[in-house]
Amino acid sequence: MPGITGExxxxxxxxxxxxLLKSLPAVLLGTLLNILDGVSYGMIIFPASGVFAGLGxxxxxxxxxxxxxxxxxxxxxxxxxxGANGSMMIEVVPFFHILASxxxxxxxxxxxxxxxxxxxxxxxxxxxxxxxxxxxxxFLILTxxxxxxxxxxxxxxxxTLETLRYFIFNSHALAQWIPPLVLAVLLRFITMRxxxxxxxxxxxxxxxxxxxxxxxxxxxxxGVLRRDGWLFDMAEGTGGGEDxxxxxxxxxxxxxxxxxPLRTTLPIQFALLFFNxxxxxxxxxxxxxxxxxxxxTNKELLGxxxxxxxxxxxxxxxxxxVYVNTLLFYRVGGGTRxxxxxxxxxxxxxxVIGTGPVAYIPVMVVSALILVLGIxxxxxxxxxxxxxxxxxxxxxIVSIMVTMTAWDFVIGVLFGIVVSCFFFVVQNSQRRxxxxxxxxxxxxxxxRRPAAHRAYIREVSKQxxxxxxQGFLFFGTIAHVEETLRNIVEDATxxxxxxxxxxxxxxxxxxxxxxxxxxxxxxxxxLDAKGVVLVFCGVTANSLCGKALSSVGILQEPSVEVFETLxxxxxxTENAYLRAWFRAQKSWTTPITLPGRRDTSLSFDDALTxxxxxxxxxxxxxxxIAGENSSEPYNTLLNAFSSYHxxxxxxxxxxxxxxxxxxxxxxxxxxxxxxxxxxLYIIESGILRASYKxxxxxxxxxxxxxxxxxxxELSALxxxxxxxxxxxxxxxxxxxxxxxxxxxxxxxxxxxxQIFVQLVLKAxxxxxxxxxxxxxxR
Numbered sequence: 001m002p003g004i005t006g007e008x009x010x011x012x013x014x015x016x017x018x019x020l021l022k023s024l025p026a027v028l029l030g031t032l033l034n035i036l037d038g039v040s041y042g043m044i045i046f047p048a049s050g051v052f053a054g055l056g057x058x059x060x061x062x063x064x065x066x067x068x069x070x071x072x073x074x075x076x077x078x079x080x081x082x083g084a085n086g087s088m089m090i091e092v093v094p095f096f097h098i099l100a101s102x103x104x105x106x107x108x109x110x111x112x113x114x115x116x117x118x119x120x121x122x123x124x125x126x127x128x129x130x131x132x133x134x135x136x137x138x139f140l141i142l143t144x145x146x147x148x149x150x151x152x153x154x155x156x157x158x159x160t161l162e163t164l165r166y167f168i169f170n171s172h173a174l175a176q177w178i179p180p181l182v183l184a185v186l187l188r189f190i191t192m193r194x195x196x197x198x199x200x201x202x203x204x205x206x207x208x209x210x211x212x213x214x215x216x217x218x219x220x221x222x223g224v225l226r227r228d229g230w231l232f233d234m235a236e237g238t239g240g241g242e243d244x245x246x247x248x249x250x251x252x253x254x255x256x257x258x259x260x261p262l263r264t265t266l267p268i269q270f271a272l273l274f275f276n277x278x279x280x281x282x283x284x285x286x287x288x289x290x291x292x293x294x295x296x297t298n299k300e301l302l303g304x305x306x307x308x309x310x311x312x313x314x315x316x317x318x319x320x321x322v323y324v325n326t327l328l329f330y331r332v333g334g335g336t337r338x339x340x341x342x343x344x345x346x347x348x349x350x351x352v353i354g355t356g357p358v359a360y361i362p363v364m365v366v367s368a369l370i371l372v373l374g375i376x377x378x379x380x381x382x383x384x385x386x387x388x389x390x391x392x393x394x395x396x397i398v399s400i401m402v403t404m405t406a407w408d409f410v411i412g413v414l415f416g417i418v419v420s421c422f423f424f425v426v427q428n429s430q431r432r433x434x435x436x437x438x439x440x441x442x443x444x445x446x447x448r449r450p451a452a453h454r455a456y457i458r459e460v461s462k463q464x465x466x467x468x469x470q471g472f473l474f475f476g477t478i479a480h481v482e483e484t485l486r487n488i489v490e491d492a493t494x495x496x497x498x499x500x501x502x503x504x505x506x507x508x509x510x511x512x513x514x515x516x517x518x519x520x521x522x523x524x525x526x527l528d529a530k531g532v533v534l535v536f537c538g539v540t541a542n543s544l545c546g547k548a549l550s551s552v553g554i555l556q557e558p559s560v561e562v563f564e565t566l567x568x569x570x571x572x573t574e575n576a577y578l579r580a581w582f583r584a585q586k587s588w589t590t591p592i593t594l595p596g597r598r599d600t601s602l603s604f605d606d607a608l609t610x611x612x613x614x615x616x617x618x619x620x621x622x623x624x625i626a627g628e629n630s631s632e633p634y635n636t637l638l639n640a641f642s643s644y645h646x647x648x649x650x651x652x653x654x655x656x657x658x659x660x661x662x663x664x665x666x667x668x669x670x671x672x673x674x675x676x677x678x679x680l681y682i683i684e685s686g687i688l689r690a691s692y693k694x695x696x697x698x699x700x701x702x703x704x705x706x707x708x709x710x711x712x713e714l715s716a717l718x719x720x721x722x723x724x725x726x727x728x729x730x731x732x733x734x735x736x737x738x739x740x741x742x743x744x745x746x747x748x749x750x751x752x753x754q755i756f757v758q759l760v761l762k763a764x765x766x767x768x769x770x771x772x773x774x775x776x777x778r
Contacts, residue, residue, distance in 0.1 A: 078304075127309070
């Protein structure tokens with residue numbers, strides 16, 4: 001396919017001629033579409049009243065200049081779509097009318113040249129600044145009615161009772177606006193039955209032919225028809241039928257431009273800019289899907305910017321890549337750079353010919369074109385969305401259309417923004433920002449601990465409450481969260497379920513506004529009065545949520561902790577519970593805080609007596625941890641397995657001789673993923689860290705293993721490769737049961753080996769369950 005590539009190759013003349021011939025149907029179709037759009041929307045760029053009366057032809061010239069600029073930019077590499085069709089952005093015509101009216105009002109009708117020069121400059125500025133839907137539809141329908149009846153463009157802005165009476169009871173007006181409406185409706189019925197892409201252009205080629213057949217048959221005078229509003233006036237160009245396309249530049253006199261009125265239009269310009277920038281992100285991906293073409297959106301945005309920048313410097317109106325025209329262009333053989341270039345040449349020829357032929361185009365053709373688009377957009381805004389949007393969103397669409405019709409287009413846009421914000425607040429306040437609320441025993445960390453420690457943690461973690469939040473937290477959604485947190489420390493609830501930590505998980509929260517952050521401050525003071533520590537996780541100080549919370553000073557409070565993940569937060573609370581027990585017993589048999597983790601600086605009472613929380617810590621500790629022994633490796637085996645089975649302690653003494661003692665320094669790699677297993681290990685002291693990588697796209701899952709836990713048991717028993725990378729995090733003393741010693745135990749003491757395997761599998765099952773539970777809460 002001929003096109004722009006990074007390589008230079010010899011052009012085959014036969015291939016070039018073949019491509020040219022294949023491109024002709026697409027070029028003819030594209031040219032026809034540009035003619036239809038030009039006479040329809042170029043004619044209404046300027047208002048049809050006041051000093052702008054008679055500038056329809058000049059608008060057509062500006063339309064074609066902008067279209068040629070866009071076509072050339074896209075043709076020569078500005079777009080990845082080799083057959084891209086550029087055109088003036090027709091949806092911004094309502095903004096042009098507002099700009100023109102505002103400038104005319106500010107300058108005064110006594111200075112027509114200054115008004116026109118300043119207005120053209122404003123149009124060009126809108127193109128440079130460019131580097132909803134339902135309201136536009138109503139505007140186009142009203143414009144179609146005013147064009148067909150040759151009334152001023154503001155005659156229906158807003159519609160008055162007198163104007164409506166004229167449209168309904170004046171026979172001449174009825175004869176002028178009903179035929180275009182009938183033609184538009186008829187076309188919609190035709191396209192419902194036949195969906196071929198050529199139906200639309202062929203239909204509007206037939207209409208003027210039929211019009212002139214009727215004129216010839218009735219022997220009607222064209223001058224009379226033009227005077228009665230059935231044809232465009234010859235004087236509606238920039239100076240008559242002999243006008244040149246560049247005639248509008250004579251109005252763009254820098255000395256006549258009034259910059260003060262131009263500055264007053266900036267709010268309208270920015271509203272127009274907002275409207276303009278919506279098109280590329282919508283049209284480009286949709287066209288990419290329709291044509292199955294892989295594109296770079298950034299490149300398309302740059303091409304769009306260059307095209308509008310060039311159009312602005314040439315003093316014309318904004319343009320864009322037209323979805324429908326490009327799609328039709330491709331379907332009839334226009335998917336080459338050559339076809340795109342030929343379309344640019346054909347459009348330039350139309351520009352050079354000038355606007356004289358416009359005087360022979362029936363007004364009903366232009367009116368019908370505008371009405372077709374208006375009806376389509378009304379259908380799209382009101383009918384097609386009736387079952388696709390919520391009731392509130394539908395009310396918003398209707399209210400915007402009414403506001404734009406009754407008052408002003410920009411007012412309608414602003415009203416739509418305000419109403420949308422209001423409905424956003426209403427709808428989002430009805431959604432629950434509290435995703436889940438449960439106790440800490442349901443969210444144990446992935447740290448492998450001795451069975452006794454884990455049993456202790458599982459029970460005392462009932463004093464931890466975990467709240468998982470989601471969405472955007474603002475005044476409409478934070479109320480339920482605040483109420484839930486307050487209920488935790490209510491007197492009735494407190495006596496039954498005392499709480500030590502409240503963990504708030506913000507990992508699924510996209511933002512926090514000031515009112516929500518202040519609500520957390522109020523709750524934190526209430527929790528602090530009860531001695532409850534507020535722990536935030538899923539947030540960092542530099543994240544959006546972290547900055548919002550920091551702005552109200554809550555993260556700097558001494559009874560507030562912050563962690564990046566829920567697992568880190570739960571690990572910290574578990575260490576706090578263990579430290580509280582060992583402090584009370586004055587024993588430090590195992591490291592409580594893991595390397596690299598934050599130390600627990602909480603001050604639990606040493607006696608663990610008095611409050612319900614302290615009594616629970618003491619009772620659980622006496623039942624789980626207090627019975628630990630001191631001989632090795634007997635003590636390590638006892639710590640690892642005594643909680644899983646009622647086994648005679650002499651059993652562990654029989655198993656102990658099969659284990660070998662090893663010591664490894666920090667950073668030593670015990671094994672890599674997929675290594676062949678050499679045995680299982682029980683940790684006497686120190687810490688191991690396992691890193692799991694389950695898939696290429698999944699994050700690394702890390703698990704810490706402390707003294708009294710088992711490592712590498714499943715791969716050793718199954719003979720399967722290792723499924724994790726294990727590194728020494730803190731110098732360890734390990735007791736290893738090698739595969740050779742395991743087989744020797746099976747041969748010498750089969751029953752003992754069976755009991756040991758059962759204990760190992762029970763420990764592995766508990767560790768796996770906790771790891772899966774941690775993954776499920778992410």
